[in-house]
Amino acid sequence: MKRRTFLTTGLAASLLPDHQAIPQGNTQAKRAIRIAHITDIHIGPGNRSAQGFAKALQFINSLSDKPELILNGGDCILNALETDKADVKAQWQLWHSVLRQENNIPVMSAIGNHDVFGWFMPNDTLKNDPLYGKKWALDELGMSERYYSFDRQGWHFIVLDSIYQTPNPADPELGLAGRLDDQQMRWLANDLANTTRPTCILSHIPILSACYQFFRFETRAGNQIPASLLTHTDSLELKNLFKQHSQIKLCISGHLHMQEELTYLSIKYLCNGSIAGRRWIGPFQEFEPIVTIIDLYEDGRTQHYWYDYTKAPR
Numbered sequence: 001m002k003r004r005t006f007l008t009t010g011l012a013a014s015l016l017p018d019h020q021a022i023p024q025g026n027t028q029a030k031r032a033i034r035i036a037h038i039t040d041i042h043i044g045p046g047n048r049s050a051q052g053f054a055k056a057l058q059f060i061n062s063l064s065d066k067p068e069l070i071l072n073g074g075d076c077i078l079n080a081l082e083t084d085k086a087d088v089k090a091q092w093q094l095w096h097s098v099l100r101q102e103n104n105i106p107v108m109s110a111i112g113n114h115d116v117f118g119w120f121m122p123n124d125t126l127k128n129d130p131l132y133g134k135k136w137a138l139d140e141l142g143m144s145e146r147y148y149s150f151d152r153q154g155w156h157f158i159v160l161d162s163i164y165q166t167p168n169p170a171d172p173e174l175g176l177a178g179r180l181d182d183q184q185m186r187w188l189a190n191d192l193a194n195t196t197r198p199t200c201i202l203s204h205i206p207i208l209s210a211c212y213q214f215f216r217f218e219t220r221a222g223n224q225i226p227a228s229l230l231t232h233t234d235s236l237e238l239k240n241l242f243k244q245h246s247q248i249k250l251c252i253s254g255h256l257h258m259q260e261e262l263t264y265l266s267i268k269y270l271c272n273g274s275i276a277g278r279r280w281i282g283p284f285q286e287f288e289p290i291v292t293i294i295d296l297y298e299d300g301r302t303q304h305y306w307y308d309y310t311k312a313p314r
C-alpha cells in the first residue's frame, strides 16, 4: 500500500507537474488523455456534503490542464438502500444541483451500493416500486445500461456494475456482494476480446485490494462485515480473464474510502479513496478526502495523482 497525498500550497493549476508526469525512461510516450476519478461522494441534505462536493468539482474544473473526462465511481448519494423515497429524491436533487453549478466536464458513471434503492428496506416494502433497485440510479446518472464500454482518445474504458444482490433475510446488510453476474461476466469477456486498445476498467468495489483488511465494523445483527461486501468475490475469475488480455493497464475503484496502489501481473489496481472521507466529518482512517487525476499515455502507461482537494485555495 502506498499513500501519496499532495497538499495544496499554491494555485491548484500549478500542482500538476506535467513535465514530470511522464515516468522516467518513457520520454517518447505521448499523453492520450487526462481523466479525473471521483468516487464515494455520499451527498445528502443536512451535512457538509454539498459544499464539499462543490469544492472537489471546483478543484477539477479550475485546473489549467483540465481533464477531458470525469469517471464517477458511484456511491453518489448518502444512501438509498433503506431510505424512504422523499429522502432519496432530495439526495439526487442535491447531486444534480451541485453538478450543474460546478462542473462542465463530461461525466461517465458507475453504480455504487448506496445508490441502489430499497434493497435493505424491511419486508421488501418497495419491491414493486418502478424505481426499486438500480433503476432509479440509472435514470439519475443517465446510464442506459448497468455496465458498458466506450473508446476515448485511443483508450478503451469499461464501466462495471459491482453490486450483486445476495438476499439474506436474517441480516439484510449481508445481502450484498462485490461480483459480476454471469451475464455481465460473459459480456466482459466478449468486450475484452474485441479491443486491442489500452484499457482502463472502472468498478465501484475494488477487484483486488489489500487495505480492505483494515476495514471492519459490525452490522446491526452483530456480524463482522464480510469480505464479500468489501472487495470483488470473483477476483480469481477476473484475474484469469485479465491474464488473457495484456491491453488491460489499469483498474480503478473506490468503496473503501481508502487509498492504495497495487500492481499484480502488470495491471495497476488503484483504490482512489473518497470525496466524502468519513461521512463528511474528517478523514477515514488515515485517508483524507481526495480527487484523483490520471494521465493515460498512448503506449499504455499511466500516471496518477492523489489530491487532498479540501486544502485547495478558494
Ligand SMILES: [Zn+2]
Residues within 6 Å of the ligand: 075, 112, 113, 114, 204, 254, 255, 256
Ligand atoms: Zn460503496
